[in-house]
Amino acid sequence: MNKWDQDEFKRELIKRTEKIELVIQAYLPKEEGFQKTVLEAMNYSMLAGGKRLRPMLLLESNRLFGGDEALAEPFMAAIEMIHTYSLVHDDLPAMDNDEFRRGKQTTHIRYGHAMGILAGDALLNYAFETMAEAVELAKRLPAKEYYPALERILLAQKLLAKKSGIYGMVGGQTADVEATEKQERLTPEKLDFIYHLKTGALIEGAMMAGAALAGASPDELARVEELASKVGLAFQIQDDILDVTSTAEVLGKPVFSDERNQKTTYVTCRGVDECRRLVEEISKEALSDLSALGGRQNEFLRQLLIWLIIREK
Amino acid sequence: MNKWDQDEFKRELIKRTEKIELVIQAYLPKEEGFQKTVLEAMNYSMLAGGKRLRPMLLLESNRLFGGDEALAEPFMAAIEMIHTYSLVHDDLPAMDNDEFRRGKQTTHIRYGHAMGILAGDALLNYAFETMAEAVELAKRLPAKEYYPALERILLAQKLLAKKSGIYGMVGGQTADVEATEKQERLTPEKLDFIYHLKTGALIEGAMMAGAALAGASPDELARVEELASKVGLAFQIQDDILDVTSTAEVLGKPVFSDERNQKTTYVTCRGVDECRRLVEEISKEALSDLSALGGRQNEFLRQLLIWLIIREK
Numbered sequence: 001m002n003k004w005d006q007d008e009f010k011r012e013l014i015k016r017t018e019k020i021e022l023v024i025q026a027y028l029p030k031e032e033g034f035q036k037t038v039l040e041a042m043n044y045s046m047l048a049g050g051k052r053l054r055p056m057l058l059l060e061s062n063r064l065f066g067g068d069e070a071l072a073e074p075f076m077a078a079i080e081m082i083h084t085y086s087l088v089h090d091d092l093p094a095m096d097n098d099e100f101r102r103g104k105q106t107t108h109i110r111y112g113h114a115m116g117i118l119a120g121d122a123l124l125n126y127a128f129e130t131m132a133e134a135v136e137l138a139k140r141l142p143a144k145e146y147y148p149a150l151e152r153i154l155l156a157q158k159l160l161a162k163k164s165g166i167y168g169m170v171g172g173q174t175a176d177v178e179a180t181e182k183q184e185r186l187t188p189e190k191l192d193f194i195y196h197l198k199t200g201a202l203i204e205g206a207m208m209a210g211a212a213l214a215g216a217s218p219d220e221l222a223r224v225e226e227l228a229s230k231v232g233l234a235f236q237i238q239d240d241i242l243d244v245t246s247t248a249e250v251l252g253k254p255v256f257s258d259e260r261n262q263k264t265t266y267v268t269c270r271g272v273d274e275c276r277r278l279v280e281e282i283s284k285e286a287l288s289d290l291s292a293l294g295g296r297q298n299e300f301l302r303q304l305l306i307w308l309i310i311r312e313k
Numbered sequence: 314m315n316k317w318d319q320d321e322f323k324r325e326l327i328k329r330t331e332k333i334e335l336v337i338q339a340y341l342p343k344e345e346g347f348q349k350t351v352l353e354a355m356n357y358s359m360l361a362g363g364k365r366l367r368p369m370l371l372l373e374s375n376r377l378f379g380g381d382e383a384l385a386e387p388f389m390a391a392i393e394m395i396h397t398y399s400l401v402h403d404d405l406p407a408m409d410n411d412e413f414r415r416g417k418q419t420t421h422i423r424y425g426h427a428m429g430i431l432a433g434d435a436l437l438n439y440a441f442e443t444m445a446e447a448v449e450l451a452k453r454l455p456a457k458e459y460y461p462a463l464e465r466i467l468l469a470q471k472l473l474a475k476k477s478g479i480y481g482m483v484g485g486q487t488a489d490v491e492a493t494e495k496q497e498r499l500t501p502e503k504l505d506f507i508y509h510l511k512t513g514a515l516i517e518g519a520m521m522a523g524a525a526l527a528g529a530s531p532d533e534l535a536r537v538e539e540l541a542s543k544v545g546l547a548f549q550i551q552d553d554i555l556d557v558t559s560t561a562e563v564l565g566k567p568v569f570s571d572e573r574n575q576k577t578t579y580v581t582c583r584g585v586d587e588c589r590r591l592v593e594e595i596s597k598e599a600l601s602d603l604s605a606l607g608g609r610q611n612e613f614l615r616q617l618l619i620w621l622i623i624r625e626k
Binding site for chain 2: 029033034037085086089092094112113114115116117118120121122124125126128135147150151153155157161162165166170172174175178190194
């Protein structure tokens with residue numbers, strides 16, 4: 001990728017991120033009624049910034065398989081709700097006990113501890129309500145496409161639920177929280193489990209749900225899962241590298257947090273140089289997997305994966 | 314209902330509850346892997362007892378409309394997971410701060426605060442994974458019934474999600490938590506909102522999802538919602554009455570808890586006698602609604618509603 005390509009990609013990235021913001025906003029609840037506070041807390045956490053990486057991967061994976069973007073939109077909003085609920089609960093005093101995220105007060109600091117719990121619950125629940133909206137959109141399709149669309153919606157829901165839950169993100173969080181509480185020195189096996197599930201699973205869910213909505217075959221879904229798993233791992237190792245090589249100003253969050261929390265990471269296990277080599281190796285594999293996916297092309301997705309892995313924040 | 318009828322009903326109730334226990338157990342996760350602790354905490358909370366009222370209402374409503382029971386089973390397990398997650402999170406220190414429930418330690422006391430949060434999240438998420446299992450069961454139906462079954466599954470999921478979320482249970486919890494924190498004297502309007510959503514909504518969700526899975530029409534669903542709403546309100550007012558008229562031994566939980574927490578309830582607003590009259594009036598209406606539901610009959614459901622309302626614990 002030459003200099004001009006990078007600039008072009010960055011402009012496209014900004015444009016597409018702005019479009020995703022509009023999709024997300026369209027699915028947020030109105031702040032009214034006796035339950036107004038939880039609605040405000042949900043929207044506060046949803047609009048606190050972020051790369052919108054998961055909805056973007058969902059959409060681009062959907063495009064890779066020639067999907068109907070309209071059907072993907074509620075799922076894009078939903079996966080960001082799932083990601084956001086996990087951050088809101090992670091920040092609670094009993095978990096990571098963080099008062100700031102991306103330079104803003106965390107949800108429970110802003111709205112109180114109980115509301116932090118409820119806003120997280122509400123977001124997870126609302127993610128599934130939002131996915132259900134896809135059925136209304138399917139009704140607008142030509143009659144013969146309606147039932148197959150329902151089948152795809154159900155599959156995408158199932159994939160996202162699985163990748164968010166005990167065999168996905170929550171499973172990874174559990175092992176991570178326990179290891180942190182016990183200040184456990186992680187075995188490579190357990191470290192891989194945590195990396196694979198805590199961050200990787202939702203990236204897999206994003207790309208698989210996008211592909212499933214576009215009608216990808218089981219074989220294609222398995223290959224998307226494999227590709228997304230590599231992207232998730234490279235992304236996470238890059239996170240560890242940035243924690244020890246970047247500055248708080250660039251990252252927008254404290255650096256050396258892993259060391260301070262005495263966390264086992266890829267960097268503490270293998271050192272920065274070895275990690276850089278690993279990121280390069282895994283990302284090359286991922287890009288090769290992407291090229292091999294049935295000859296279909298999505299140049300933006302290719303550049304997005306490169307950007308995710310070489311990112312500096 | 315004469316004495317013999319009551320005994321017969323009680324035997325049938327025990328038998329059917331035992332069957333529901335087996336259904337629930339069949340859908341609980343295996344306690345294995347690096348995420349074992351959260352799986353144990355989920356199962357601990359799910360197996361801590363309870364009337365299994367919501368799955369029972371879901372099943373009996375499904376039967377009322379002649380539904381395929383097999384398809385209802387994952388939904389029965391799922392609604393109990395949703396109910397249980399709400400109890401686990403309600404018991405947290407930042408919410409009701411309860412150390413015991415039904416004579417057993419609450420989940421966060423037994424497994425730690427962080428695991429209480431994660432087990433609740435895991436149960437809510439797993440509820441949707443479990444509902445997705447209904448698709449596998451639909452594949453066993455005759456080919457021409459497959460797609461219509463998918464449509465019903467999606468509708469039942471949507472109804473449960475809505476009744477559990479910000480326009481249902483979580484909405485009610487929010488208003489309740491806020492009012493309790495502020496020791497607010499509730500207006501009748503707000504009290505009705507809380508009663509309708511906090512307890513009522515999930516009972517509506519149970520009966521509507523059961524009916525939807527059986528192919529009930531939109532008009533029938535609206536009537537089931539109305540009926541369930543009355544059942545939920547009578548059930549909740551009965552709860553308030555028992556809080557001031559029963560004993561901790563009978564109830565299995567402390568009495569006069571509303572007074573101690575300075576909570577506005579139907580009883581504090583209208584007194585015990587007026588509440589007893591209200592319960593009778595609302596339950597008569599509910600039973601009349603049930604009889605009017607298209608001439609279809611489910612005698613067990615009729616007796617179940619009576620029992621729920623005249624229960625002593």
